[in-house]
Amino acid sequence: MPKPAARSKTGSKSKAGPKSKTGNKRSRRAIIDALKQHGPQDAAHLAEGLGISAMAVRQHLYELEAEGLVDHAAEARPLGRPAKLWALTPAADRFFPDGHAELTLGLIDSMKQAFGAKGLEKLLAVRAQEQIAAYGARIDRQRSLAGKLRALAEIRSEEGYMAAVEKTAEGYLFIENHCPVCSAAAACAGLCRSELEVFRAALGDGVTVERTDHILAGARRCAYLVTPKD
Template identity: 50%
Template sequence: MSDRTRTRLLNALKGSGPQTAADLAATLAVTPVAIRQHLDGLAGEGLVDFEDQKGSVGRPRRVWALTAAGHARFPDNHATLVAGLLGGLRQIYGEEGLDRLIALREQEAEAVYGAELDDAPDVATRLERLAALRSREGYMAEVEEDGTGGWLFIENHCSICAAATACQGFCRSELALFQKVLGPGTVIDRCEHLLSGDRRCVYRVTPVAA
């Protein structure tokens, strides 16, 4: 299996979630036969697995997804070090010290994001710019319309998962941060949460009537 195809396949499953071989073949512009061969190879390494989903008619659809080992190919940045540092900080300074660290990180991010978003003409543009910023930080972020006049802000990877696992104050802080930089014209709710067992974090962004 070529390393390039392997990487693209893993990225496609990470970014868009479970898919059939036909879906992956169309996305990657590779033949379905070749995709199935690659998936079999990745399955042999324990990186992907499949589920046969029955439909109303015809044969079941074989849907492929990353395993825990597959997700681990997208690791946290220095995960072990970060978790250890946070544990040490908690021991030395207590929860108050940890809260102060999270607040400082939030303030610094707000300044950086605000500088990029402040001149955006509307919420949709602000979301697209925020997604670009977060993607550069490793979150694989994207924006989708939700069909009701709002949007879904999606992060397919959490590049601070180890820190968030050690202290969920980081998750609360990021929700507050998004609300601040998107402004008072929106309401944001987290509807999927990686640390709650979902495969990604998703935020529903609803415009507020003037």
């Protein structure tokens, strides 16, 4: 004879409903997004940022770790035990857009064969000019450098780069937490070089733009230091 379902103190049957499962999925995805955008964090910082309990965050992290999506490393603290800093593994890349990597790689290879390296560079130059014109049409509406960077971040986020802007002592840090064309950029160095040129042209002659972090060089993100010229 089957055992009766467990009941709560009020006498009703206890079970996780659809809302609970949906909430768990949302929390897990929120944790993945937070680690992607802000890098390694401990459970307490994640909980504070997401507005859920540290215990719930730890439970999700251990589940994500079991699936190979996150890993952790110990960080020494002045007092108490070392903290666990959680970070995404390469397996988590599937949660973020890849920009149709396979198709893009195939097109790059075909263009190299059809037009040669110089022909590919010309095509990238044409694409860069189109980007500069499109970005400039939206960026130029802003008067301040901060406004221009926020507009650029909005554009790049729409394209899948998860862009953000941070104020620094030197100026501003323009950050791209994800590269939807990373595979293509690895096969065609001109794409990254073109990106830097596009930012410089779109933001105008009054600023200096220098890349400080590069995903293809092993960083978790691409970042650019943007400073006003004297």
